[in-house]
Amino acid sequence: MTQQEFEDRTGKVITSEEYARIEAMYMAAGNMDKDQFCAEYKKHSSSALVAEYYRRITVLKGMLEERNNELDDAWQKRTNLAEFLLGKAAAYDDTDFHREAVRLIGRKTAVLYKVKSGLPLWDEDIKCLEEVLAD
Template sequence: MTQKEFEERTGIKSNVVFEEANRMYMKAGDMDKDAFCDDYKEHGDSILLAHFYHHSNMLESKKQDVDALKNEIACFLLKKADDWDDNDLRDKAVELIGEKEVIMRKIELELELWDADKSYIKDNIR
């Protein structure tokens, strides 16, 4: 949503308020702009809303940390799977990040693609 759209819908003309409201709007997903702005006009100064928004940001940050750790562990597993020719380690990496991401990491790490990787590629390129 643009600042102009926000101002037209809420009557609030403040860069600071818009920036905060727009961050909330972007985290709201597929929420309609009009519905968001109507609700923001009514509840934008809510302490409870601010608390939940702050908590949402903290959870998002923790999720990013977990995702980074999962990626790091998956890369470790893939390297060890390649070193030891161990399909169980590859399967654990798939559980962590998914088959598509495993293949992407193997390519990035310049690891050999196994038959299972090649089958996945063949089945999913169209």
């Protein structure tokens, strides 16, 4: 919903800062219809409860974004380690390195990395490719 749509539905003229807050609440409302949201907003916009819910949504959203960033960083470190291990497994023909890399990122991801990097495929890698391509 645009700011203009909101203003048309509610009859209220708002600032862009107010609209940013309203839009966050609208997005948090899930699949609520625009008209229904605007009608509810007109009835309850001055409610302390609504203000507290908005504040809490904002805090939780920030926490979720922070956690997602941490998980992305952890996955990237895990992937980097697995790629290093796959290189060492190929260089030294070491099944322990290979097994640990597969445990970290999964067989399909490991095989894809090996194909893209030009690393030699092992029998289990070829078997994985055959299973994927047979689907």
